Amino acid sequence: MAKGIWINGEEEKNEIMRSVQRIQEHRRNAFALLGMAHFNYNQLIRSKQMATQYEDDQILGVVKRLLLPEVEARDIAILAHMLVAKNRTMAQSLETVIGFELEDLMRKEDADKI
Numbered sequence: 001m002a003k004g005i006w007i008n009g010e011e012e013k014n015e016i017m018r019s020v021q022r023i024q025e026h027r028r029n030a031f032a033l034l035g036m037a038h039f040n041y042n043q044l045i046r047s048k049q050m051a052t053q054y055e056d057d058q059i060l061g062v063v064k065r066l067l068l069p070e071v072e073a074r075d076i077a078i079l080a081h082m083l084v085a086k087n088r089t090m091a092q093s094l095e096t097v098i099g100f101e102l103e104d105l106m107r108k109e110d111a112d113k114i
Helices: 010-066 073-086 088-113
Strands: none
Touching (some): 073 088
């Protein structure tokens, strides 16, 4: 004999069917909410990536203008401001490297005078 659930009467059968329908509705709602959460999370990540890309593009634009012969002082100020705001450690490293390069250049110029 097969094992199973014995249903006593039409009313009990209807109650079981309503419970099954509620469970299925809850599952659909859960999957819909999961999909919305996944979409919202991806939108958040994409927004952060776009903001970072925009900042990087701004920095690259300023750097490209700095490579032109007619450099404006405001371009250097913009680059310095953006660099300090985005990555203070890199700004300090750049300050140190520029200092070393200037000292080396002054030593060479002084050596040429002698």
